[in-house]
Amino acid sequence: MNRSMVSHFVALLGVLFIALNLRGPFTSVAPLLAQIMETLGLNASKGGFVTALPLIALAIFSPVTPKLVNRVGIEPSLIIALFCIAFGIVIRSMGSEYMLYLGTIILGAGIAFGNVLLPSIVKKLFPNKISVITSIYVLVMGIGATFSASSMVPLSQLQLGDVDGWQIALLLNLIFPVTAVIYWWPKLLLGNSKSTQNTDYSVSIKPLLKSPTAWYVTLALGINSFTFYSLAGWLPRILTSFGYTDIQSGYIYGLLQFSTILPGLILIPILSKIRNHVILIIACSSGVTFSLIGLLVIPNLSIFWVVLFGLSNCSTFIVALSFIGLRTLNSEQATALSGMAQSFGYGLAAMGPSLIGYFYTVTNAWELPLFIITIFSGICTIFSALAARKNLIPLGCYLSIQTKAHRQ
Template sequence: MTLTHQAAARRRIGSAHPWRVPVLVAAVIAAGLAARSPITAVGPLGGRISSAYGLSPAAVGGLTTLTMVVFMLCSPFSTTLGKRFGIEVAVVIGFAAAALGAALRTLPAVGALYLGTVLVAAGLCLPNVLLPMVIRRDFPGSVGTMTAVYTTTMTVGGALGSWTALPITGAWGLHAGLVATGLVALLAAVTWTPFEREHHQPPATAQTTGRSWRTALGWQVSLFFGMQSLLFYSAVAWLVPILGAKGISTTDAATLLSLLTLIGLLPATVVPPLAARAHHQVRIAAFVGVLQIAGALGIVLLSGPALVAAVLLTGLGLGAGMPLGFAFFGLRTRDGHSAGQLAGMAQCVGYGVAALGPIIVGVAHEATGSWTVPSTFFVLVGVGSLVLGMLAGRRRLL
């Protein structure tokens, strides 16, 4: 079935299948819950993974880096797979692959741990790229609201992944902690199954693939998204030991990592609709950058309750920045296919940049024997977020 224009989409949703809207909203929520949790669960378990598999801290950080590399390599092909199999089928395949990868990580072998991580990342790459296309296509008048729904549930899922990893591991063992988040991905796959028969394709009039790569705007959006991913996944990989070096217990540090994600719920809910209604997003992006810089500086310089406040401030900055990055996919494009192409480019470039973060932090720590220099890296990322966000926030379309 080929989607020819947005008016046809609204007629199909409103009358032909009146059940479709609530079920599609539920499917978007399930996708958000499953989009991060298989990844965020790894950070709090880093020490246990290191002990169980005999891996160095850099090798454990490499699990997060590997995830980013897979995202980088697979993102440009996600829209191609969506075109080949149908967007909805590709989303189901992606979540099923992520669930299989999470199960593979339970095998007691280093190779299975890394191979399962690759499969989880490759699977999650499909919905991460294709969901902005679905939102832009099926909710053309509510891009900001539905982006907020998706990014808010993504925030909740990421927080639950990091928060529940240690309790589950303590009760049932490391492998249970690694596989538990795969159940959420399996649920998301089931939720998207009713849409498999639709086989939506990009319209015949869609812009050609690769246009985003040839524009300054495409690179500005992509690199801004990269700064958000770089800061988030570096924190997921290393914030727990950074806080531990300042006297916070592993359990409390893992809780703070969860709160860093969870406190982003408020900006994740508010920022996309505000961005969609604004004439431009320059001021919003500037505010995001300032929050991230202030929080990162606090992590470097402060201790005690003030350090906790700095972590939460960083969480607010990330909770605003990542949804703004996703909102740019729809706000800087003219149609669903263009949104998918920009999302594919942004996640390829962005996760390629993000892949460097855990390695840089790990190598800096091993070279200096301290967490001060690695923590300062977060400040530089905040500066990059400020500059790139203001550039991407100017009112233009691809």
């Protein structure tokens, strides 16, 4: 193995260590929610708020990331993100209702920073392999999320004095950020990579608001997130209305989560060869629409439709996420676009379950809510196809900021 291959492997390892932190600490709460609610005396509304709070935190803190990068640079921002994740995990595990909320917010801030920074890091380290590396790290995010979620209940059986098992289980999520900090901290101290402080370009979302391409990528990712969380948030209830038992609905919901892991494996060889992403992302996004129509028309095949939805939705997400690097000219621009897309996307995602729940309450049936999600998936296909066109965001978006920096 030559020096170049070793360097690329080391860089990839760093990306994957970050990816492990971006889903697992969130998905670890759901399996323990009943224990947490019982111990802390939370009602159903407060329990639901615990699950919605991460998405709200992501929507709020994603647009803050470019400002953080301007102040300290990409690599230091990454270390701050990892420390936020670690600190949030500790606070969340302290056994208090308010500490649970506070820890989740801090944790959400760290994950928001990481979500925004990772595409820009991929752009910086792997400018010629953006789609493939994006597919790999999304796969690792799914593996981390699955591992964390599946291990929480067994770990909650552990006891340590008066500390509840769920506290121990949540605290053990520290392995993710601690491992990543151990890997990245020496690189920061040694100064192997230059911070974005040394560049002529500032990072800002505001100039991108004038770019149609930036909006296409943002809407493709945002509406895709809306469709996923809108369906996933109510899927067990939808399935029981179709005649499935609670146990069957739970298993099918598990299949949805599992099916989101597979696209990473499937797309890696495809993305390494394909250059025109228009047909690929139309096929992926259309699969979401087709699966939702199938769920409406032939609910007896719900297992098939749910798995198809998970595969298609995550595939769309991977390809659309790679556009953050493919449609930008440098890592600073990628950071700004990532912040814009993910802030808007998670904002939509956070509203989705409530909106769908409202329409169910009004109609007392799932047909209209499912139809609305289907319409959004069709709109997502349009914006995904527009984002897939090879139109770069102009570097001119930064000219005024660059000039200002030089004057200073």
